[in-house]
Amino acid sequence: MVTIKDIAKRAGVSFSTVSKALLGNPNIKAVTKERIWEIAREMGYQPNIAARSLVSRKSGAIGIIWPTVERGALSSLITKLNDELERRGYTTLLSISRTDAAIESFNRYRMDAVLLFGDHSGNRDELSGIGSMQSPLLVYGAAGSHPFSTVDVNRGQAIRLAVRHLAELGHSRIAYLGRPDGDDPMQTVKIEAFLDEARKLGLCVSDESILRMEGLETHDGYIAAEAMFGWPSPPTAVISGGVDLTRGIYRAARERGLRVPEDLSVVSYDNIPLMEDLDVSTTAVGVSVHAIASVIAEALHKLIEMSDEQLTIALEPEIVVRSSSTRLQ
Template identity: 30%
Template sequence: MATIYDIAKAAGVTATTVSYVLSGKGSVSAATRSRVMKFAQELGYQPNLVARSLIKGRTGVIGLALPNIENPFYGEIIAIVERLAYKAGLRVFVTTLTTDDVVGQKLLGDLVLRQVDGLLVFGGCPPPHVLQTIVTPNLPIVWCLWEGPGEVTSLSVDFHFYQGGQLAAEHLLSLGHRRFGVVAHVAPDGSIPALRFSGFQETLAAHGVTIDPQLIQPGQYVAEGGKEAGHKLLTHPNPPTAVFATNDVMAIGVMAAAWELGKQIPRDLSVVGLDDISLARYTTPPLTTIVIDKAAVMSLAIDTLLQAIDGQPTAPPSMYPATLAVRGSTALYTQDAE
């Protein structure tokens, strides 16, 4: 592997000059800089990242903590974060952990021991008071799309989940639907700890519409859960004409249940999801959903984390607005659908 000394010999300059060129520091003429970079490329020079991290006192690595990677939403997040981090000269370690996941907490602890420079933590992970027993006190953390219990620090980049629920309800109401089903994550105590559900339910209530408790089914944020919930909703004696699933994979599960039961979407049932995963555009029919602009959210999250790592002032918490993508899975309610 070529060293700066090899480059210096080939370019006819000192190793110090090569170091200045490669680090972007010092005063070096344009001609010399061009010659050094030419030989660095020809010799296949690769910087020693370990040595660089020792000099800077940083590893150049950030951590990304997610509740799971089974949901395509988080796969898309990983891809976006990796590329944004790479542009910033960083690499990413990924770990998954849920609220009661002891092994996941140990994995996070191991990640922190590898001296990451900062951490991006997503909603669905353990609350702050748990994570703060694992991470070092001075480790910069940015909380992303936080919807769970517990207060987060001022370093957060959020999405207006409540508004997302509102938009879903308003869309379905505007189509004439009045009997609704919901597929959501349900906590062990029977509660639904999600702003997206609150926004949906309270918007319906403002229009004089209540949800039959029997038409609120757990989906546990996975497609199979959405499918099971969809079967229960659609075989109810008085089934809903529209379903709001609080994420896209559960909505896709509901659509699969409808197909198995011989129901046509949107003729017999309108379905709305939330996330706008790439797959939502390719279901049959394409899924109407609430859009989370993942690229914009993660770009701001990484910028905020970098500012915190550098000790710079950070912007106040940001709240990204929800938007609705109307596709083929929703339609006007008609009596013929019953």
């Protein structure tokens, strides 16, 4: 097993310097930290979290309670977030268990901080164990007000950007695909913004313009798009609630011989690199995963250093125009 002493010998520095660098001590120069971490990775060093906790009262580990391993956008975000946290000297531990079970585990391992994704935070029953959390907590994507630190995206503004973009291209019959069964506050915000912005612009939309579906996966998008294409007067443009739904739209369009954007303009929520690699390079709205990951990592670090502080951070979206949307002919 590789030890801190082994790394110190290879790096030509003291045991203390290596220990502080691996713990993210701000008194160690960034270039020195990076070099020590690079050597540690090359040597296959695995930190002993329990031992580290006893010495420093910090584990150097951050727990992440993640709702699902299936969503494309979340997968992209978690990968980038892990990179950002690793760059700051933290190890990440991931749990897809129920929130209360994850909290129990993370308390046992003495996490420096815990990140909870909003897909969990909407379930009040699952939040019952948060009072027992022994580490600073940050929630990403929590709709509404909460008594803990949050980072969130202005989803409503993202959808408004999509509506305006399509209206400027001459589209008036626009559908929104992204209304799952059940109560999902984060999706409700998008739907309300779609209807409000479209009506302000005098577009031909109604509650029927919003397609219902069982979930937010690719198959759900496919089934909803199939229904949409069967309308007497199908829309000339559609706004998708997420990348997985967009995949389903493209599949349904392809099977019907419809071309994007010639026959149907598409704008998708989820500003992730994957949007460039779909069937058609896709116009997207939202906050980039790089920006989200960077802000979350910095917020977690602040909470670790100042555990009594409560943070409320709202990120503003942008639109990235690509090939999937065009002017109505």
